[in-house]
Amino acid sequence: MGHGNTLGGLLARQRMDAGWSQEELADRSGVSVRTVRNIETGAVQSPRHSSLSLVVAAFQAAGRFEAEYVLRDFTDRNGIEKSVALSGRSAGVSASNGVRAGDDHEWLVGRKNDISRMCESLPRDRWTTLVGPGGVGKTKLAFAVADRLRSQFAGGVSVVNLGEKSEDHETAIWRAVCEALLSEGSPGDASEAMRRLVVIDNIEHLQTPAVRVCQRLLAEFPDLWILITSRHAVAAAGVKTVEVRPLSPVDAERLFLYRAQAACPDLDLTGRGSAVTEICRKLDGLPFALEVAALRLRSLSIDTLLEAPVRQIVAQPSVAGLPHQRTLVESVTWSYGMLGEEQRRLLHWLSAFLEAFTIKDLLGRPDREAVADDFPHLFDLVSDLVDRSMLQVCRGAEYRYSMLGHIREVIGILQ
Numbered sequence: 001m002g003h004g005n006t007l008g009g010l011l012a013r014q015r016m017d018a019g020w021s022q023e024e025l026a027d028r029s030g031v032s033v034r035t036v037r038n039i040e041t042g043a044v045q046s047p048r049h050s051s052l053s054l055v056v057a058a059f060q061a062a063g064r065f066e067a068e069y070v071l072r073d074f075t076d077r078n079g080i081e082k083s084v085a086l087s088g089r090s091a092g093v094s095a096s097n098g099v100r101a102g103d104d105h106e107w108l109v110g111r112k113n114d115i116s117r118m119c120e121s122l123p124r125d126r127w128t129t130l131v132g133p134g135g136v137g138k139t140k141l142a143f144a145v146a147d148r149l150r151s152q153f154a155g156g157v158s159v160v161n162l163g164e165k166s167e168d169h170e171t172a173i174w175r176a177v178c179e180a181l182l183s184e185g186s187p188g189d190a191s192e193a194m195r196r197l198v199v200i201d202n203i204e205h206l207q208t209p210a211v212r213v214c215q216r217l218l219a220e221f222p223d224l225w226i227l228i229t230s231r232h233a234v235a236a237a238g239v240k241t242v243e244v245r246p247l248s249p250v251d252a253e254r255l256f257l258y259r260a261q262a263a264c265p266d267l268d269l270t271g272r273g274s275a276v277t278e279i280c281r282k283l284d285g286l287p288f289a290l291e292v293a294a295l296r297l298r299s300l301s302i303d304t305l306l307e308a309p310v311r312q313i314v315a316q317p318s319v320a321g322l323p324h325q326r327t328l329v330e331s332v333t334w335s336y337g338m339l340g341e342e343q344r345r346l347l348h349w350l351s352a353f354l355e356a357f358t359i360k361d362l363l364g365r366p367d368r369e370a371v372a373d374d375f376p377h378l379f380d381l382v383s384d385l386v387d388r389s390m391l392q393v394c395r396g397a398e399y400r401y402s403m404l405g406h407i408r409e410v411i412g413i414l415q
């Protein structure tokens, strides 16, 4: 991913990566085909801010965060006013219940604390991993943090997405990361004043080789910082793990209403506050699920959604994602595919617990002997399911475990 190129080259590359023709980008963004063409050929070097912000918003709306990121990066570096480049997604939209979605970070709902905590800790810890279930907002948060910290990484911020890589080959991963770094200059160049950050997105399916690559990168490039996203917690020395949790009920409603407003501007949800609360609770405050449900409002009423099984709501693609992340059903199926036989059995068994449970609840059951026989490695298995974000954990004096509703429902059909 090169930042050093022209805006036109950058745009053309991101558009082609998305598989869009110039016409399609024009359609999605609302700018004319001629404008797209003129930017790409370099006939227009400094496009109007409003055109550029629409183009950036089109990539953002399609979940092409890398494109969104590099285009904004370019505009910032080249003095194209940032607030304007951002305005496509943070335009003041007011949802029908009067919730305003206009302030600076509204496009990233409910993550202010996570961002400020990470902005403090990341410069200290050279290797940070954002961990959480698919669709919780890891990628989005990683890019937001990288964006905020850009001024502290004078050597540049590079992004590499391993989600599309299937070779679990250490060399292939190393090469992919180095290519991303090289686009910013030689990785070895970095000096103290030229710290650089690499964001490595989606490593869960390449965990072992990716961890080795990260260790090697940290050893070979003393001025390199790493931020990775994964569904699977990384067990390696020196990694700072940050859990990305679903949104709080209030933030979930804000996101839902914001997206509903965007998908269906005429829909009036005034007076439907409790239905909105209920749907957000049903979807566990998971941003991806909320986005899909909001899109569904174009065709199905909120009452229909309330009655529908979660897995039917989330079977629809939200945005153009990777094949295994196109829908939440595919995303869970993909994670499930990476589990061993015993882990799957435990997951199915635990899916019968509708409420949060403790280890004591598992061990204190009348059928505890059968449980001990069935799951002789219960602790290992529970730990593993937590590490893989298949179980959520609430850490009080006693730990309470729970399964997100859509995971429970999807694995119900994967028996």
Ligand SMILES: Nc1ncnc2c1ncn2[C@@H]1O[C@H](COP(=O)(O)OP(=O)(O)O)[C@@H](O)[C@H]1O
Residues within 6 Å of the ligand: 063, 106, 107, 108, 109, 110, 111, 132, 133, 134, 135, 136, 137, 138, 139, 140, 141, 229, 255, 287, 288, 291, 318, 319
């Ligand atoms: N805090 C948030 N505010 C607004 N939208 C969000 C937020 N977090 C995630 N999203 C949206 O939810 C979807 C899933 O987020 P993503 O970062 O891709 O999740 P993950 O990387 O954990 O699978 C994306 O379309 C993203 O735009």
Ligand SMILES: [Mg+2]
Residues within 6 Å of the ligand: 138, 139, 140, 201, 202, 229
């Ligand atoms: Mg992601």
